[in-house]
Amino acid sequence: MTARAPQSWQEGNAVNVVTTVDPRDGRRRETDLTETDDARVAAIAAQASGAAQWLSGLGRLGRAGLLDAIADALESRRTALVAAAESETGLSHPRLDQELTRAAVQFRMFADVLRDGDYVEAAIDHAADTPLGRGPDVRRMLVPLGPVAVFGASNFPFAFSVAGGDTAAALAAGCPVVVKAHPSHPLTSHASAAAIGAAIRGMSGPDGVIAAGYGEPAGRALVRHPAIRAAALTGSIGAARAIQAAIDERAEPIPLYAELSSVNPIVVRPGAAAARGDQIADGLFASFTGSGGQLCTKPGLAFIPADPGGDRLLEALRARVASAGGAVLLNERIRDAFVTRAAAFERAGARVSARPEVGPDPGFTVAPTLLEIGPAELTAELADECFGPLMVVVRYREDVELDAALATVPPSLTGSVHSGPEDDDAALRRLVDALAARSGRIVFDGYPTGVRVSWAQHHGGPWPSTNTVHTSVGATSIRRFLRPLAWQDAPEWVLPEELRDDFTAIARRVDGRLEPAQP
Numbered sequence: 001m002t003a004r005a006p007q008s009w010q011e012g013n014a015v016n017v018v019t020t021v022d023p024r025d026g027r028r029r030e031t032d033l034t035e036t037d038d039a040r041v042a043a044i045a046a047q048a049s050g051a052a053q054w055l056s057g058l059g060r061l062g063r064a065g066l067l068d069a070i071a072d073a074l075e076s077r078r079t080a081l082v083a084a085a086e087s088e089t090g091l092s093h094p095r096l097d098q099e100l101t102r103a104a105v106q107f108r109m110f111a112d113v114l115r116d117g118d119y120v121e122a123a124i125d126h127a128a129d130t131p132l133g134r135g136p137d138v139r140r141m142l143v144p145l146g147p148v149a150v151f152g153a154s155n156f157p158f159a160f161s162v163a164g165g166d167t168a169a170a171l172a173a174g175c176p177v178v179v180k181a182h183p184s185h186p187l188t189s190h191a192s193a194a195a196i197g198a199a200i201r202g203m204s205g206p207d208g209v210i211a212a213g214y215g216e217p218a219g220r221a222l223v224r225h226p227a228i229r230a231a232a233l234t235g236s237i238g239a240a241r242a243i244q245a246a247i248d249e250r251a252e253p254i255p256l257y258a259e260l261s262s263v264n265p266i267v268v269r270p271g272a273a274a275a276r277g278d279q280i281a282d283g284l285f286a287s288f289t290g291s292g293g294q295l296c297t298k299p300g301l302a303f304i305p306a307d308p309g310g311d312r313l314l315e316a317l318r319a320r321v322a323s324a325g326g327a328v329l330l331n332e333r334i335r336d337a338f339v340t341r342a343a344a345f346e347r348a349g350a351r352v353s354a355r356p357e358v359g360p361d362p363g364f365t366v367a368p369t370l371l372e373i374g375p376a377e378l379t380a381e382l383a384d385e386c387f388g389p390l391m392v393v394v395r396y397r398e399d400v401e402l403d404a405a406l407a408t409v410p411p412s413l414t415g416s417v418h419s420g421p422e423d424d425d426a427a428l429r430r431l432v433d434a435l436a437a438r439s440g441r442i443v444f445d446g447y448p449t450g451v452r453v454s455w456a457q458h459h460g461g462p463w464p465s466t467n468t469v470h471t472s473v474g475a476t477s478i479r480r481f482l483r484p485l486a487w488q489d490a491p492e493w494v495l496p497e498e499l500r501d502d503f504t505a506i507a508r509r510v511d512g513r514l515e516p517a518q519p
Contacts, residue, residue, distance in 0.1 A: 018186045018214050023090035023328050023335075023364040033186055035215030041222050047208030048147035048176035049227040054206050055174045056144060059497075060120075062203075063172060064111040069199040070171075071104040071111075074163055077195050081188065085157040088185040090328035090363065095291060096157070103158040105453050106165045110172035113455075113475045117506030117517070119482075122498045124510045127489070136489050139499040142482035144174035146229035149222045151243065152182035152189060153234035154330050155294040161185070162192035162212055165453070165473055166232040171209070173481040178211045178228070180219035184331045189214075220246040223254070230481055233258040234296065234472065237464060257480045259472050261385045262413040262465040263300035264439075264448045265406065267431060271420020272445070274309030280418055281316035284391070285324075287447035289368045292327040293389030294334070297414055297448040300385055303375075303402060306395040314353070314393060318370060321354035326365040327389045335364035338388035342369055348381050349373060350392055375405040383409045399427050406434055411462035414448035415439035438462060440471075 018033035036044070058066065074081065082096045089096070113119055120141040127137040148170040152161035159165060162179045170177045181189035193212040200209045213222060223231050223246045231247065231254065233240055240258040247254055266287075268280060288299050304310045329335045346352065350371035358367040368389035373382060375396045382392055396402045415435030419428050435442050440461035451459050457474030460466040470480045487495055497503050504518035 016215065018183075020088050020186055021184075021331065022087050023330055023332075026332070026363045031187055031190075033190060033214055036213035036218040038217070038221045041213060041218050042225060044178055044208070044211045044213060045147065045222065045225040045227040047206075048178055048211065049208070051176040051206050051208030052144065052146055052174070055171070055176060055209060058174075058203075060114040060117055063174065064114040066199065066203055066205070067107040067111040067114070067168065067172060069202060070163075070168075070196050071107040073195040073199040073202075074100060074104050074107070074158075074192070077191065081158070081191055081195070084191050085185060085188040088188055089155075089157055089330055091157075091291060091330075099156060099158045100163075102453060103163045103168075106159070106168045107163075109453055109455075109475065110168045110478065113478060114172055117498065119475070119478055120498055120506070121484075122506060122508040124499060124501075124508060126511055128511070138486055138488050139490065139495060140484055140486040141496060141498055142479075143485045143496075145481050145483055147176045147178060147227050148481055149219075149228045149231040150177055150179045151219060151231070151233040151235060151239070152179055152185075154182050154184040154334065155291065155296070156234070157182075157185040157188045158192065160234045160472075162189045162210075163196060165477060166234075167196075167210070169478045170230075170232075170481045173478050175229070175481045176209050178213060178222055180222055181212050181214050183214075183216075186214055219243065223247050223256075224249055226250070226252065228254060230254050231256045232472070232480065235260070237261055240467065255480070256467065257470055257472065258467045259296060259413075259460065260464050260466060261410075262296055262461065263383060263385050263409060264297055264412045264414045264416070265301040265303065265409050265435075266299045266416040266447070267303045267402065267406075267418070267435075268305065268310070268313065269417065269419040269423040269428065269431075270305045270307055270309060271422035272418035273305050273307070273313045273420075274422070275420040277309055277313035278316050281313050281320060283447050284317055285320040287449045288391040289321075289324060289327060289389045290449055292329050292366075293368070293391075294330055294387060295449050297451060298387075299391060299416065299448060301383065301392050301394060301409060303394045303396055303405065306374075306397045310395065314372075314395075317393075318354040321368050321370045322356055324356050324368045326356075326358035326361065327368055329364045329366055329388055332364055334387060335366060338366055338386065338390070341384075341386040342371075342388075342390055345371055345382055345386065345390070345392065348379060349377050350382055353393060375401040378405045378408050380408060380410075399430075402431075403434070409438070411438040411465055413439065413459065413461045413465045414441045414443055416443035416446065416448055418445050440465065 016035040150166045353372040354370040455475040459473035
């Protein structure tokens with residue numbers, strides 16, 4: 001495992017020391033880390049390529065044991081990891097403690113995926129006579145792509161960074177991982193990589209199974225390297241375009257799996273507003289302000305009926321926002337972008353519905369902001385994502401107004417609907433169909449923040465929320481780092497055990513029939 005770069009950025013130049021900033025007070029301090037230069041990136045990538053054989057040789061059950069060991073290592077270092085993340089992100093201790101638990105849960109879930117084995121999609125067609133003549137013996141399953149580059153996310157120092165779901169899924173697939181650490185939390189990234197590395201060494205694993213690099217140029221150099229076979233990002237559209245531009249310089253292209261921008265609209269139907277307005281106000285407030293509004297599933301738009309029930313709901317929501325404290329954002333760039341975007345929304349016609357007074361602060365603190373418009377005023381600019389604790393309320397009277405306004409909303413990771421017993425079923429069905437066409441997850445009578453780590457979860461959506469049909473959370477996210485391979489008329493000794501005739505430990509499709517696993 002690599003934690004530090006060499007002692008110079010380029011020969012003859014001074015060392016580029018990695019710095020870290022506490023967003024609660026804005027203080028910047030140097031670390032013992034240095035940016036990773038091109039030569040070191042090449043060495044890391046070569047190590048990862050060499051480590052792929054060891055990971056593959058562990059087999060499914062061996063890798064499952066490794067993932068369990070990584071989860072144990074993360075939890076054994078909980079106190080130090082959470083403290084490092086708290087000082088670099090300004091996120092609360094309870095939030096970070098829960099997120100570290102989520103990171104461990106992700107590794108353990110993928111250990112279960114490996115033990116189950118269905119993910120390899122094993123299929124066997126024995127040689128047989130067919131209507132087209134004699135058919136050869138063909139056997140197919142999914143195999144690892146090779147070393148993967150993961151770009152850590154600013155808003156999840158554990159769950160979407162070095163110890164995140166992309167890393168867990170890639171290692172489960174049998175792919176070594178090189179993480180480009182996010183500059184908002186380099187020390188947390190370093191400590192996370194050290195924890196994972198300790199688990200790998202505990203199983204006599206080689207260097208290169210996991211590594212971390214630092215500095216923006218390192219990320220570009222990483223995806224240009226021919227040893228890297230895929231890249232995963234949770235970040236901005238701008239970051240995705242920069243990474244894709246670097247990938248396009250390669251002689252051989254690789255996939256980039258990117259989770260990007262999302263406004264996650266919530267529609268409150270009149271019946272729901274009348275029946276439980278206060279409860280919905282509580283949920284909306286928590287959902288758009290939690291973690292400083294810096295979640296990919298934060299609702300940026302809420303459609304609330306312009307009727308007495310909607311009035312009461314909005315008044316309750318205003319009261320909660322007006323009495324809120326300031327929210328600490330992750331870094332100066334995010335703070336500045338939030339302030340700029342909020343001002344642009346107001347210039348575009350959005351009216352301030354509620355915003356508390358937040359005094360001068362040396363860190364990156366902003367005021368939660370609730371804006372309000374009518375459906376005819378919703379433009380593409382106002383329907384864009386504002387990362388941070390801001391939500392735009394759209395007051396609608398008729399379904400035709402709602403339909404027209406929703407057509408302006410870009411596709412998102414999620415779409416949510418709150419309905420009541422008095423709401424028209426046909427209108428609700430049309431709404432659900434509209435959301436389904438433009439999102440990857442539909443939430444009923446709930447809120448999109450909080451993504452369950454499970455087998456059925458899908459965390460993705462049409463562009464611009466992601467650039468892929470795959471999920472970045474849940475068991476099937478492993479599919480991103482696998483490719484199909486078929487063996488035709490192969491001798492048995494060449495075949496993976498999952499494709500041998502006498503292997504029954506996983507479910508397989510044999511001669512067109514699904515055969516369940518046998519104990």
